[in-house]
Amino acid sequence: MKKVLVTGAVGQIGSELTMVLREKYGNDNVIATGHRSKPSEKLLNSGPFQFINCSDIKTVEEVVKKNDIGTIYHLAALLSAVAEERPQLAWDVNMNGLYNVLEVAREHNCAVCTPSSIGAFGPSTPVDNTPQDTIQRPNTMYGVTKVAGELLCDYYYKRFGVDTRGLRYPGIISYETLPGGGTTDYAVEIFYEAIKNKKYTCFLKQGTYLDMMYMPDAISSAINLMEADPAKLIHRNAFNVTAMSIDPEDMANEIRKTIPDFTMDYKVDPVRQAIADSWPNNMDDSAATEEWGWKPEYNLEAMTKDMIEKLTIKLK
Ligand code: SER
Numbered sequence: 001m002k003k004v005l006v007t008g009a010v011g012q013i014g015s016e017l018t019m020v021l022r023e024k025y026g027n028d029n030v031i032a033t034g035h036r037s038k039p040s041e042k043l044l045n046s047g048p049f050q051f052i053n054c055s056d057i058k059t060v061e062e063v064v065k066k067n068d069i070g071t072i073y074h075l076a077a078l079l080s081a082v083a084e085e086r087p088q089l090a091w092d093v094n095m096n097g098l099y100n101v102l103e104v105a106r107e108h109n110c111a112v113c114t115p116s117s118i119g120a121f122g123p124s125t126p127v128d129n130t131p132q133d134t135i136q137r138p139n140t141m142y143g144v145t146k147v148a149g150e151l152l153c154d155y156y157y158k159r160f161g162v163d164t165r166g167l168r169y170p171g172i173i174s175y176e177t178l179p180g181g182g183t184t185d186y187a188v189e190i191f192y193e194a195i196k197n198k199k200y201t202c203f204l205k206q207g208t209y210l211d212m213m214y215m216p217d218a219i220s221s222a223i224n225l226m227e228a229d230p231a232k233l234i235h236r237n238a239f240n241v242t243a244m245s246i247d248p249e250d251m252a253n254e255i256r257k258t259i260p261d262f263t264m265d266y267k268v269d270p271v272r273q274a275i276a277d278s279w280p281n282n283m284d285d286s287a288a289t290e291e292w293g294w295k296p297e298y299n300l301e302a303m304t305k306d307m308i309e310k311l312t313i314k315l316k
Contacts, residue, residue: 001025003031003067004025004029004070004072009032009033010037010177011177013178013285014034015043017219021073028047043138054108057104059203061107070109072104077145078094078180079183080182081183091144091145094146094149102231105162112162115167118168118211118279118283120147121135121278126280128282129282129283145271150166167239168283169218173213174192175307187246191307194274195308202247204273205273206247207247209246211283212246214296216298224294228292240287243303245282248267252264254300255304
């Protein structure tokens with residue numbers, strides 16, 4: 001079989017997606033790549049790993065050619081809060097990185113899966129039941145790169161026939177690898193602090209509703225989309241997908257069902273609050289359901305139960 005390449009394999013999603021892909025397609029058929037961060041032993045011991053720099057097309061082309069790659073999961077990107085701190089770097093990594101991956105995919109006939117995000121929406125987007133096709137005028141560098149990325153992937157499909165597909169991910173909750181500087185990170189931090197210290201200071205204010213999803217659903221959504229019948233795909237590159245719409249209080253209350261003495265207070269970070277306020281409360285993901293059968297497995301209750309169980313073991 002043609003092999004699979006994962007960029008950003010050391011990151012929150014990549015570290016877990018790589019392991020699932022290795023289980024599915026065979027360890028040696030999935031090439032994990034990272035830029036600078038140290039890969040885990042698990043990642044290194046389970047299959048091939050290589051350092052590349054997606055902003056340098058030569059390193060992308062080399063790994064694709066050498067390994068006979070057929071599909072690229074391109075996850076290397078800066079998240080929203082870090083992108084606001086370093087907008088120039090965010091443009092370089094998120095845009096030039098994607099452009100290079102698409103160019104190499106065009107030359108070497110690879111399919112490409114690239115996540116977009118709730119960050120591709122902005123303050124003029126309808127916040128409730130946000131439609132699949134709607135106004136997208138984000139006011140963050142992260143959002144600018146995500147909208148441009150959606151359009152660029154559409155372009156490469158229409159113009160060159162590259163099999164590009166993607167999802168608009170919400171905040172992703174997981175226990176394996178921490179997210180790297182996003183606005184939805186509170187939804188991961190809260191679990192670590194609840195288990196370790198039974199208290200958490202939240203950087204988003206009460207009532208900030210955002211879409212979220214548990215990692216197993218994030219992974220299966222990407223793999224299922226890549227395996228979907230292309231004839232049925234109308235929105236190839238930017239499917240709204242969500243599993244729950246919650247605010248910090250919903251999360252804290254759910255955690256209290258298992259850790260009753262957990263307490264939370266607030267110290268709002270104005271930068272991340274402004275980003276969160278510009279994003280939808282909850283997206284309409286019916287296009288994903290209709291076009292390729294998207295259905296999340298974990299709601300707030302099931303996710304919280306599993307997170308606490310798994311993270312408690314990890315933090316022992
Ligand atoms: N989780 C991401 C962030 O907060 C959203 O795509 O940046």
